[in-house]
Amino acid sequence: MKTEQQYFEEAISIQQYMDNMSTLREESFAIYNKFHVPNDEFIEQLKNSNLHILAITEDWCGDAMLNNPIVRKVAEAAGLDMRTSLRDADTDLIDKYLTNGGRAIPIYLLLNEAGDVVGKWGPRAPELQQFVMDARSQLPDKEDPAFEEAQKAMYTNMRKQYMEDSTYWTYVYEDFKKVISTIL
Numbered sequence: 088m089k090t091e092q093q094y095f096e097e098a099i100s101i102q103q104y105m106d107n108m109s110t111l112r113e114e115s116f117a118i119y120n121k122f123h124v125p126n127d128e129f130i131e132q133l134k135n136s137n138l139h140i141l142a143i144t145e146d147w148c149g150d151a152m153l154n155n156p157i158v159r160k161v162a163e164a165a166g167l168d169m170r171t172s173l174r175d176a177d178t179d180l181i182d183k184y185l186t187n188g189g190r191a192i193p194i195y196l197l198l199n200e201a202g203d204v205v206g207k208w209g210p211r212a213p214e215l216q217q218f219v220m221d222a223r224s225q226l227p228d229k230e231d232p233a234f235e236e237a238q239k240a241m242y243t244n245m246r247k248q249y250m251e252d253s254t255y256w257t258y259v260y261e262d263f264k265k266v267i268s269t270i271l
Contacts, residue, residue: 092202094180095141098170101159108146114250115146119156122256124164129264132271133165137200140169143181143209144193149242150210151193153249157259158195158208186210197267206270212262215255219245 089097105115124130140162144151155171162169174181174192181190184207197206211219222241227234249255 088179089177090202091141091180091196091198091204094172094177095139095170095198095202098141098172101142101155101162101169101171104142104144104146104171105155105159110147111149111152111246112146114246115152115156117250118153118256119159121253122157122160122260124160125260127264129268129271130161130164132268133161133167136165136167136271138197138205139167141196141198142169142171142193143174143184143196144171145174148192149246149249150191150215152246153215153255154193154195154209154211154259157256158193158263161260161263195263197270206267208263208266212258214258214262218255 105112105119108115140158142151142155142158144155146152159169161167172180174190178190181192181194184194184196185191186194186209191210194207194209196204197208199205222245226237226241
């Protein structure tokens with residue numbers, strides 16, 4: 088079984104990944120182009136950390152659409168190498184980082200110079216988890232003929248809010264900062 092460092096070495100850069108996205112590309116770049124990393128102590132700490140980031144992701148994922156551009160901006164501001172591994176290309180990696188028993192993405196692994204995983208963040212900030220849970224609670228039962236259409240509308244609305252409301256970007260940044268600061 089490959090190590091996380093081996094996955095990192097085989098992975099493509101976050102820039103290559105975003106440039107080649109076939110789904111939610113425009114939405115991801117809309118966030119990337121508008122989000123500005125706060126000039127704070129966290130970025131300075133990251134600059135001195137010698138860490139690198141492996142994102143486990145897929146371009147169809149709404150959470151990845153939101154999180155990847157923000158974590159990319161953080162990595163760029165701190166001068167960290169960030170690469171991406173596709174969840175569905177090799178499930179051995181994601182199966183080591185399940186969320187409540189599921190293959191939820193994106194997951195960000197922070198590796199030290201030796202290639203050891205020293206931190207993990209994802210798939211969502213707590214405020215976004217609550218937002219998703221509240222939205223799902225409004226859906227009809229899965230057996231209801233209206234479920235599929237209602238779920239599709241829910242995802243469309245969520246993507247729109249993720250793209251347009253900078254409050255969601257702040258939730259991502261602040262939770263990433265909170266979790267990762269514990270390892271710095």
